[in-house]
Amino acid sequence: xxxxxxxxxxxxxxxxxxxxxxxxxxxxxxxxxxxxxxxxxxxxxxxxxxxxxxxxxxxxxxxxxxxxxxxxxxxxxxxxxxxxxxxxxxxxxxxxxxxxxxxxxxxxxxxxxxxxxxxxxxxxxxxxxxxxxxxxxxxxxxxxxxxxxxxxxxxxxxxxxxxxxxxxxxxxxxxxxxxxxxxxx
Numbered sequence: 466x467x468x469x470x471x472x473x474x475x476x477x478x479x480x481x482x483x484x485x486x487x488x489x490x491x492x493x494x495x496x497x498x499x500x501x502x503x504x505x506x507x508x509x510x511x512x513x514x515x516x517x518x519x520x521x522x523x524x525x526x527x528x529x530x531x532x533x534x535x536x537x538x539x540x541x542x543x544x545x546x547x548x549x550x551x552x553x554x555x556x557x558x559x560x561x562x563x564x565x566x567x568x569x570x571x572x573x574x575x576x577x578x579x580x581x582x583x584x585x586x587x588x589x590x591x592x593x594x595x596x597x598x599x600x601x602x603x604x605x606x607x608x609x610x611x612x613x614x615x616x617x618x619x620x621x622x623x624x625x626x627x628x629x630x631x632x633x634x635x636x637x638x639x640x641x642x643x644x645x646x647x648x649x650x
Contacts, residue, residue, distance in 0.1 A: 467604060467613045467621055474600035474625055478593050478632040485589035485636055489643045492578055497524045497567045502532070507539065507546045516543055530565040537561070570647075578647050586640035590633050597629045 490500040499522040506513040516522065520534040520543060534540055540558055547556045547565065557564040570578070604621055607613040613621075 467607055467617060470600050470603045470607070471621055471624055471628075474596050475628050477596045478628055481589050481592040481596065482632050482635050482639070484592075485585060486639055488585050489582060489639060492582060492643065492647070496527050497530045497565070499524060499530065501530070501552065502547075505546050505550045505552070507542045509539070509542075516546065519543070528567045528569075530567070532556075532563040532565065533561070534563075575647050579644050582640055582643050582647065586636050589636045593629055593632050593636070597625055600625050 487500075487503075490498070491503050499517055502516040502522055505516050507516060507519060508514075509519050516532065519536075519539055520532045523531050523533075525531060532543060534543055540560070540563065544556045544558050544563055547554060547563070554565050554567065557566070601622055604613065604618045604625075608615060608618040
């Protein structure tokens with residue numbers, strides 16, 4: 466049972482790292498990536514859907530995204546959603562596709578994006594520490610109930626700490642890479 470606690474904690478930590486990487490990918494670095502539109506949603510048959518699920522999003526050039534909706538009636542909805550989003554982009558609708566030209570980032574905007582990445586990284590670290598706390602609490606409960614010996618609990622807590630250090634290191638590495646990407650473009 467105690468091994469399951471460690472496995473469950475490791476899975477949750479992996480998910481926190483994956484969520485951070487996905488969120489970091491959605492931050493634009495002056496280059497056009499379809500991931501930028503993952504968080505922008507449009508109403509589609511009564512439910513909110515991300516743009517990539519209602520349209521084809523391609524990047525034919527480094528600073529251009531072309532959005533081809535599967536239904537032409539979605540053009541204006543997608544255009545409005547992009548304008549309302551915090552991306553700060555102006556969509557160009559030509560009647561069949563929407564073109565998004567990604568402007569070069571100003572130094573001030575780069576610094577804002579770096580702060581955003583640091584904030585997201587800290588939130589991911591906190592999530593991992595919360596997983597560690599929950600797992601340690603479960604192990605202490607197992608020891609109290611007599612399901613595990615004190616030595617086993619101590620050994621497993623050390624393993625959970627090693628996992629925590631490993632995943633926090635992964636987040637730090639990913640955050641540093643994203644910060645460099647934002648600053649060098």
